[in-house]
Amino acid sequence: MVRVIGLTGGIASGKSTVSNILRGLGAIIIDADEVARKIVGQDRPALAEIERSFGKEVIFEDGNLNRKKLGTIVFNDQSLLKKLNEITHPYIIKEIIDVINWYKKTSNNRVIILDAALLIEMDLIYLVEEVWLVSVPKEVQINRLIQRENISADDAKKRIDAQMSLDEKKQYAHIIIDNSKDVDYLKEQVEQNWSRLIE
Ligand SMILES: CC(C)(COP(=O)(O)OP(=O)(O)OC[C@H]1O[C@@H](n2cnc3c(N)ncnc32)[C@H](O)[C@@H]1O)[C@@H](O)C(=O)NCCC(=O)NCCS
Numbered sequence: 653m654v655r656v657i658g659l660t661g662g663i664a665s666g667k668s669t670v671s672n673i674l675r676g677l678g679a680i681i682i683d684a685d686e687v688a689r690k691i692v693g694q695d696r697p698a699l700a701e702i703e704r705s706f707g708k709e710v711i712f713e714d715g716n717l718n719r720k721k722l723g724t725i726v727f728n729d730q731s732l733l734k735k736l737n738e739i740t741h742p743y744i745i746k747e748i749i750d751v752i753n754w755y756k757k758t759s760n761n762r763v764i765i766l767d768a769a770l771l772i773e774m775d776l777i778y779l780v781e782e783v784w785l786v787s788v789p790k791e792v793q794i795n796r797l798i799q800r801e802n803i804s805a806d807d808a809k810k811r812i813d814a815q816m817s818l819d820e821k822k823q824y825a826h827i828i829i830d831n832s833k834d835v836d837y838l839k840e841q842v843e844q845n846w847s848r849l850i851e
């Protein structure tokens with residue numbers, strides 16, 4: 653049997669860090685950001701739709717998506733973010749379901765971690781048996797985001813505010829992982845939940 657766990661949390665809350673720990677413990681990771689990058693690859697229909705809606709200026713000369721430019725556009729305008737979601741989400745959801753089904757057919761006795769910032773917003777909860785939520789105080793989240801992306805505090809806040817709030821997400825969570833301290837503290841909680849899961 654293949655089991656599927658949803659891992660969610662705001663931008664830069666620490667989902668990838670948790671996924672890496674879980675991979676080391678034997679989990680299969682499906683990273684929704686990676687899927688989202690794949691479906692806008694060159695010659696993919698989603699990329700053509702983005703070009704039609706957002707114009708040539710979000711496409712590099714070599715045909716690849718200018719992610720930084722498109723990010724700046726959509727994270728400054730809710731209605732444009734909605735438009736981008738309407739184009740990309742159906743492709744992302746289809747690909748995630750296809751990958752889960754492939755693992756279900758080809759694997760046995762494994763746990764899949766579906767790492768998705770927008771797990772709740774994209775209505776993917778029905779695919780998972782538990783929702784694990786990575787929680788960080790907003791100030792810590794802003795600081796980690798600024799450091800990782802090298803962006804301004806203002807841009808970091810805009811990206812955070814484009815997502816469902818942590819309090820709202822908590823209503824859907826079975827497990828809350830506290831990532832306000834160091835990585836050892838994070839690891840301890842992840843290992844505990846993994847042991848409980850595979851017991
Ligand atoms: C806007 C884009 C081009 C910016 O690309 P960029 O390389 O700068 O960021 P990246 O894709 O690595 O995303 C980083 C983080 O931003 C946040 N984020 C991304 N898309 C969204 C969105 N539509 N709404 C809210 N937050 C988002 C997530 O926390 C994500 O982990 C890109 O994020 C995108 O195409 N987004 C739409 C697809 C999507 O919803 N992806 C998230 C799937 S969970």
Ligand SMILES: Nc1ncnc2c1ncn2[C@@H]1O[C@H](COP(=O)(O)OP(=O)(O)OP(=O)(O)O)[C@@H](O)[C@H]1O
Nearest residue numbers: 662663664665666667668669769796800833834835
């Ligand atoms: N406990 C921690 N202490 C210090 N830094 C941390 C901790 N956890 C994560 N980080 C750092 O914070 C940043 C965000 O973490 P990570 O990339 O895992 O978040 P994420 O939720 O996967 O982000 P995204 O939403 O963009 O996918 C990274 O630079 C990571 O190295």
